[in-house]
Amino acid sequence: METTTGKPGSLRNILVRLLLFGVLIIVVRFAYVVTITGESCKVVDFCFFSLPETFNFIIAGAGPGASAIAANGALQTTNRSDLYTSKGWIKAVNFYSSVFQDLISEGYLSEGSKSLCVQTPTGQDVHALKQVGVEDSIGIFKKASRPLVIKALPNRVPFDDNTFDFVFSGGGRLDQLSRPLELASEIERTLRPEGFAVVHIEAKDSYSFNSFLELFNSCKLVKSHDIDGLDSLMPYIREIVLKKEIEILGLRGDEKPKPNDDSETKCWVPEHKQELVQNAEPLIMEEPLKPWITLKRNIRNIKYLTSMADISFKNRYVYVDVGARSYGSSIGSWFKKQYPKQNKIFEVYAVEADKAFHEEYSLKKAVRLLPYAAWVRNETLLFEINRDLGKNGNHNRRGMGRIQPSGGGGNNGGDVNMIQGFDFANWLKSTVTERDFVVMKMDVEGTEFDLIPRLFETGAICLIDEIFLECHYNRWQRCCPGQRSSKYEKTYGQCLELFTSLRQSGVLVHQWW
Structure with missing residues (x-):
C-alpha cells in the first residue's frame, strides 16, 4: 500500500498564496499611485496598464486639492x-x-x-x-x-x-x-x-x-x-x-535709511510697526494707588498686535516668557488660552532661573526651558528668591526671583543662590530673525532696566513684534496702606519713561501685571 506524503499539495498552496500576495501588492500600489498621488500608472509603479492622462479620481474632502476644485465650481467626476x-x-x-x-x-x-x-x-x-x-x-x-x-x-x-x-x-x-x-x-x-x-x-x-x-x-x-x-x-x-536682482538685496520692506557709522548693531523700526504703536491702548500716565487692581484691569484694554494686523506671512511664530515661573503662571493660564494666535502654532520658550520650577517643565514637551537668568552677559550671578509679604506683614510666601545688586546687598529675607546668567540679547539674535513673529512677556523683578537698554544696543529689540512688560518700582503695598515696597528703587515715573521710550522707538509694548 502506497503512503501519500502530501508534499506536492502543500507546495502548491504556498505558491498560490505567494501569487495572491503579489497580486495584492500590485493592486494596492496601483490604487495608491492613481488615487493618492494623482500620477498616471507606469510600469515602474508595478502596474500592468496605464490610464490616459485625462483620467483622474476626484474624492470629496480629500485634502486641499479637492477643496480647491470644489471652490472653483467643478463637479465631482471621474472625467x-x-x-x-x-x-x-x-x-x-x-x-x-x-x-x-x-x-x-x-x-x-x-x-x-x-x-x-x-x-x-x-x-x-x-x-x-x-x-x-x-x-x-x-x-x-x-x-x-x-x-x-x-x-x-x-x-x-x-x-x-x-x-x-x-x-x-x-x-x-x-x-x-x-x-x-x-x-x-x-x-x-x-x-x-x-x-x-x-x-x-x-x-x-x-x-x-x-x-x-x-x-x-x-x-x-x-x-x-x-x-x-x-x-x-x-x-x-x-x-x-x-x-x-543680480545681487542679493537683503530683507525688503519699508525703505530703510542709510546706516551711520554708529549703527552697526542698532536697528531701525520700520514704519508699518510704528503705525501699530499709534493704535495701541494709551499708557496709564498717573501712578495707581492700587496697582494690583488698576494694572490687572488694564489687561482688558490691551490691543493685541494680532487683533490689528494679519501675521500670516511670517515664517515662524515664537513666544518667549522671560521670568516664566511655573507653567501655569502665564504660559498655560494666559498665552495658551487668551492670546489671539490667528490659528498659528507657536514655539514656546520659558526663561526661568528658579530651580523650584524646573521639574514641572520637564513634563511640558511643547515648551523649551532655559534654566538660567536673562542678563546682559554670560556670567555667574547671585540670585535671590524673595519672600512676599503676607497679610501680617511677614515674609512668609515664596515670591519672585531676582538678580541681586552687585555686592549682594538688599536681601529681603529670601534665599540667595549662585546661578548662571546669559546674554539674553545675543541669544535672541541667534534664535529668531526679522521674518519671524516674536511675542515676549518680561517679568524679571527690576532687571528690565538692564535688559531693555541691552536689547536696544544690540539691535535685538527690532526682532520683537510685541512685548508685555511688567515694570517694577517702589509701589504702594496691599498689605500695608501708606507703605511703599522696599525691594525696588525705581519710581513709577521711571517706569513710565521706559514704556514711553519703547513706544517712541516703534516698539509695541503693553503695561503688564
Whole structure:
C-alpha cells in the first residue's frame, strides 16, 4: 500500500498564496499611485496598464486639492473633460487670461517666457498662460493634475536655479502655507536674474504687506496695486510684481535709511510697526494707588498686535516668557488660552532661573526651558528668591526671583543662590530673525532696566513684534496702606519713561501685571 506524503499539495498552496500576495501588492500600489498621488500608472509603479492622462479620481474632502476644485465650481467626476468645461473652470481661466494679458502689455511677461505657476491645484492659470500664447508653461502642486500640473512640494521645486523668466502665484495663496518662506525661497531660486515674479495676496494691512516683502531676499518691488478678485469670496486682491536682482538685496520692506557709522548693531523700526504703536491702548500716565487692581484691569484694554494686523506671512511664530515661573503662571493660564494666535502654532520658550520650577517643565514637551537668568552677559550671578509679604506683614510666601545688586546687598529675607546668567540679547539674535513673529512677556523683578537698554544696543529689540512688560518700582503695598515696597528703587515715573521710550522707538509694548 502506497503512503501519500502530501508534499506536492502543500507546495502548491504556498505558491498560490505567494501569487495572491503579489497580486495584492500590485493592486494596492496601483490604487495608491492613481488615487493618492494623482500620477498616471507606469510600469515602474508595478502596474500592468496605464490610464490616459485625462483620467483622474476626484474624492470629496480629500485634502486641499479637492477643496480647491470644489471652490472653483467643478463637479465631482471621474472625467477630466467635465472639469475643463465647467463654469467655474472657464471663469477662472478667463480671469487669469485677463491678468496675463495686462502683464504682457506692461512688459512683465511675453509669449516667449518660460513660466511656472506655483500652488495651483488644477492649473487654470497654466491653461490661461497657454491660451494667451505663453506655451512653455507648467504648474506645481503637492498633488499632480496632469497634463498642466506636476507634483512638487513648496520647499522642493523640481527645477534648476535660474530656470524661469516668469513665476506666478495666484489662487494657491502663500499665506495658507505653514512656512511661506520656503516657497518664496524656491521662487527666487528658480527665477532667473531680471525675471519677474507676480503674486496675488490678500494684504489686509501694511504689516502683512511688508511681512510678505520680507520673505524675498533678492527681489525688488516693482509694482503693487489692487485688482478685482475672482469671486465674492475675494472681491479684490493685491497684485505684487517683483523683479529678481543680480545681487542679493537683503530683507525688503519699508525703505530703510542709510546706516551711520554708529549703527552697526542698532536697528531701525520700520514704519508699518510704528503705525501699530499709534493704535495701541494709551499708557496709564498717573501712578495707581492700587496697582494690583488698576494694572490687572488694564489687561482688558490691551490691543493685541494680532487683533490689528494679519501675521500670516511670517515664517515662524515664537513666544518667549522671560521670568516664566511655573507653567501655569502665564504660559498655560494666559498665552495658551487668551492670546489671539490667528490659528498659528507657536514655539514656546520659558526663561526661568528658579530651580523650584524646573521639574514641572520637564513634563511640558511643547515648551523649551532655559534654566538660567536673562542678563546682559554670560556670567555667574547671585540670585535671590524673595519672600512676599503676607497679610501680617511677614515674609512668609515664596515670591519672585531676582538678580541681586552687585555686592549682594538688599536681601529681603529670601534665599540667595549662585546661578548662571546669559546674554539674553545675543541669544535672541541667534534664535529668531526679522521674518519671524516674536511675542515676549518680561517679568524679571527690576532687571528690565538692564535688559531693555541691552536689547536696544544690540539691535535685538527690532526682532520683537510685541512685548508685555511688567515694570517694577517702589509701589504702594496691599498689605500695608501708606507703605511703599522696599525691594525696588525705581519710581513709577521711571517706569513710565521706559514704556514711553519703547513706544517712541516703534516698539509695541503693553503695561503688564
